[in-house]
Amino acid sequence: MRLTLDKALAVGNQLEVEAINGTQHVVLTPGLAAQCGYSMESDPWGNTRIYASLMGCFVENEEDKTFVGLRLTMYSQGNSEVITHDVAKTCTYSAWASREIICDRNYMEVSNYIATSDGSVDMKGQDLYSEESKNDASMCEGFSSQPTSHSQATGIWKMTFYTPEPTVMVLREALEAGYGAKMTPNRLVVRSPYNTAETYSEDVAGVPMELLKVSTYYKAQHGLTMVNLAAACPIGGVIFSEDLISWHVPRRITPLIEGRVTILETHMGIDGEGLDKKQMIARHYTLSTTEYHFVVEIPVGSPDGYFKSHAPDYQYHLSYTVEPMLEILWRADNHADTRYKILFPITTPLMPWLPELSDNTIPEERVFNAQLGLFLHDVELVNITFSTGILSVAECNARGLTVQEHSSHNGSKTFTLTIPFAEDAVLKYNSEPLVTVYYLSVILGFFILPEQTPFSHPLELEASLQDVVLPSIAGTCDETFFYISVKYGSQGHNFQTMIGARLLTSDLGEVYSLTENGTHFSFFLPYTSPDTVFELVETFSVKARVDLLLWNVDNNWKLGDFSLACNFPLNTTKCFTNGTVSVLALKVESVPNLTPSWLTLTDKACKPYFSDDRFAYFSFTVDSCGTTRTFLDNYMVYENVITMDQHSKAYASPADPSYRHTVSCYYLINETESLAFHYKPRDKMPTAEAGSGQLMVQMRLAQDAEYKRFYQVTDYPIVKYLREPLFFEVELMQSTDNQLELILDNCWATLNEDRTSLPSWDLIVDGCENLDDNYMTVFHPVVTEARVPAHIKRFSMKTFTFTNDAEVLKNQIFVHCDAVICEAKSTLDGICSGQCVNAKGIRARPFKGLRKGEKLCSALRGVYTSAIGADVTACFM
Structure with missing residues (x-):
């Protein structure tokens, strides 16, 4: 029979069995349970199953068909107050075989059918799973409050155990040895716990078995009878x-x-x-x-x-x-x-079971969110060990470190942790300049219930977030100093600053008047500082540059760099009326291995009056140091050359560029032959290569001859009558350099937008109006205060159309222009000599087979821009 107790009833782990006659209470110890045919099994949920043999002790047997027993009282061990639950079972069972062998958890039992009172023997076995037996078995599921009694094993005389040597015991000795034996109205029962002295082990078909062989002698009505009994139970x-x-x-x-x-x-x-x-x-x-x-x-x-x-x-x-x-x-x-x-x-x-970690962290929320599981229901999270200490689950939740337990329908558990990035135990470092890595390492401490067995599980979480603001650098210049300001980023002042090749130390900071607060630091340094470099030296100025580098020395990251280059006023050559010349030679970046002290004038004996690692200062008279004199127009010119001393240069790298600087002084000769000083530079110091870029040219059509109002793009096409004047303006855009002048080289008209298409007619040829035109192009002077006049050219023409004899080919024309950008004071011949300087030498473009007509030109459209040398095009329709 089987009794199942749920968690509410199974309050303890010991059973007290009340005898059927109600006069005896017996505690079922493990030894007595095995001897009497009882076993108990509990799962981790606390549910308990109690099994009792129908032939066990304390079971009332009625003709081996009805069994009343299992009146139990459960109590909690160690509890001063006994909690009792009285239960009882009544079962019917008649499907006996001649021999019944039971292998239970803690005992093995064998029962044999014996002769009835009239001497007959029932050898018939019945199917346990027949309908009759199922009905019998179902009766065991009910509870009964009927009393139970101890069934005495009478009639058994002695027992001989074989191991395989025989061991003889009378019944009392067998019971004292832990064996159970009894006779019922129809059966003889022997029961043995496992691993007793009279049982033995043997392999049967590769399976280890525990065996019991016993001969039992009992008294029957017809005399002394002996029955051989055997049981064998697998233990593997x-x-x-x-x-x-x-x-x-x-x-x-x-x-x-x-x-x-x-x-x-x-x-x-x-x-x-x-x-x-x-x-x-x-x-x-x-x-x-x-x-x-x-x-x-x-x-x-x-x-x-x-x-x-x-x-x-x-x-x-x-x-x-x-x-x-x-x-x-x-x-x-x-x-x-x-x-x-x-x-x-x-x-x-x-x-081994490794719980899975689900990292559900969203870095932008700046909170670690992780789930660990699965665990069984008997696992309890007790504490969490952080790098800063150990906290219980309650302490974690009190501090805002949310720790929760989640149970599923099958009893398994998961645990979730929510820990902010700002928690002290969260470490952070930068994996790259703009990325912060947040790292959390904890150890979760668990108990296994009910044994309170401890174990732990480490947990590591990592999240990357682009939340770093790098430091920024700004700077300005005046005529003498660089002014530098560095604003800290989100990581504070965790970097070193390099100025040129030197580290900005506190000592250097005093030299450069360093000031600092919680958000930024600033300093200023002269352009002649040894931490600057000279890019370009001109007659009256020097271009100097300062370089800054912000460097994280812990991981060798460049957090920022900055270069500021400015032009500072500096007259490197001075020519005095008394014939004395002073020259300041500077070491420029393009000649990195130059040593100024190695420089000399034409006469190698004329060395610098003063020099250091960046400057060389010369002072000499025009009649010394190999200075030459020439006459040019109304000037008397004195020249000398500063070069590298060849002997000293031998110690420099052969790959060093040569250094040559020509010094010139011009003296004006007037009509009375008296001399006056005038300086005109001829050569420059070594310079870096000039940069390159684009100049933009724009062509517009004015609405009036004063060029005050212009047509917009949305105004086109524009209708004009024949011979009505058209006023064009071509301008060099986005330049304020008054040393540049825009020259219109050639302008012509075509029937479509293709500048090379035919027919075409010349309007401006080699910078001048077309002399073959009956209505020649007219240039207009430019007077403006807001723009550079030299950057603008204006001309007008009269509206015309192309004809072939009496036929008008098309009532539209397109105008194209080539523009040239020249140096304003250029003395060169050709187009850069000026707009239409010598009109007599101009030749018109050849006639293309068509002539201008005098019929209506319907519209004008287009504003076009171009780089230097490309077409500037206006088009008519």
Whole structure:
């Protein structure tokens, strides 16, 4: 019989059994339970199953058909107040086989049918799973309050155990040794715990078995009778794979089967309850037969079993426990039946289980959000170890570090942690200049209930966030100084500053008047500082540059760099009226290995009056140091050359560029032959290569001759009558350099937008109006205050159209112009000599086969821009 108690009833782990007559209370210790035919199994949820043999102690037997027993009182051990639950069961069972063998968790039992009072022997066995037996078994599920009594084992004289040597005991001695023996109205029962002195082990078909062989002598009405009894129970035969349990039971157990037998029935069950085929298929259970074994296969994780947590070496492991039952009914040649029932709890070896981490962190929310699981229901999170200390779960939640437990319908657990990036235990560092990495390492401390077994699990979380603001640098110049300001980024002043090739130390900061507050620092330095470089030296100015580098020395990151170049006024050459010349030579960036002290004038004996690592200062008279004199127009010119001393240069790198600087002084000769000073530079110091870019030219059509109002793009096409004047303006845009002048080289008209199309007619040729035109182009002077006059050219023409004899080819024209940008004071010949300087030398473009007509020109459209040398085009329609 089986009694199942849920968690509410199973308050303890010991049972007190009340005798049927109500006069005796017996505590079922583990030894007494095995001797009397009781066993108990509890799962981690606290649910308990109690099994009692129908032939056990304290069970009232009525003709081996009705059994009243299992009146129990449960109490909690160690509790001063006993909590009792009185339960009882009444079962009917009549499907006895001649021999019944039970292998339970803690004992093995064998019972044989014996002669009745009239001397007959009932050898008929019945099917446990017949309709009759099912009805009998169902009666065991009810509770009854009927009293129970102790059934005395009378009539047994002595017992001989074989191990295999015989050991003889009278009944009292056998009971004292822990064995159970009794006679019922129809059966003789012997019960033995496992691993007693009179049992022994033996391998049967590769499966270890625990065996009991005993001859029992008892007194019957017809005299002394002896019955040989044997039981054999498997204590092994289980094979585990990752997801399957295979349980092997020998088909032929030598002490139990002698001679030929016929297997009548085989059944599988769970927790002592049989399963039909549909139930087995639904659970993926199989029961098969091989040549030597009955094989039961159960998937690991089947719902009929349960998992349990363990923590060997403080590491989380799982085991799976399930209790299959195998029942076999066979018949021997003498027509005696044997029912063999095995209740066999199976627990898998410990399986390491690594809970999965789900990192649900969204870095922009600046909070770690992680979930760890799965754990079994018997795991409890106790504390969390941070780098700053250990906190209990309650303490974590009180500090805003949210720790929650989540349970699923199957009893498994997960734990979630929500920890802000701002928590002290969260470390942060920069993986690259703009990215901050937030790192959290904790150890979660757990207990396994009810054993309170501790184990731990480390947890590491990392999130990257582009939340770093780099420092910024700004700077300005005046005529003497660079002014530099550095604003700190989000990481504060965690960097070093390089000015040129030197580190900005506190000593250097005093030299440059460094000031600092919580947000930025600033300083200023003269352009002659040794931490600047000279890019370009001209007659009256020098272009100097300062370079800054912000550097993180911990990880060798460049956090920012900055270069500021400015022109500073500096007259490097001075020519005095007394014939003295002073020259300042500077070391420029393009000649990095130049040593100023190696410079000399034409006369190598004339060395610098003063020099250091950046400057060389010369002072000489015009009649010394190899100075030459020439006459040019009304000037007397004195020249000298500063070069590298060849002897000194031998020590420099052969790849160093040569250094040559010509110094010139011009003296004006007037009509009275008296001399006056005038300086005109001829050569420049070594310079860096000039930059390149684009100049933009625009062509517009004015609405009036004063060029005050212009047509817009949306105004086109524009209708004009024949011979009506058109006023054009061409301008060099986005330039304020008054040293540049725009010259119109050629302008012509075509019938379509293709500048090379025919027919065409010249309007301006080589900078002048077309002399072959009856209505010549007219240039207009430019007077403006807002713009540079030299950048603008204006001309007008009279509206015309193309004709072929009497036919107008098309009532539209397009105008194209080539523009040239020249130096305003250029003395060169050609187009840059000025707009139409010598009109007499101009030749018109050849006639293209068509002449201008005098009919209506319908429209004008277009504003076009161009780089230097490209077309500037206005078009008529």
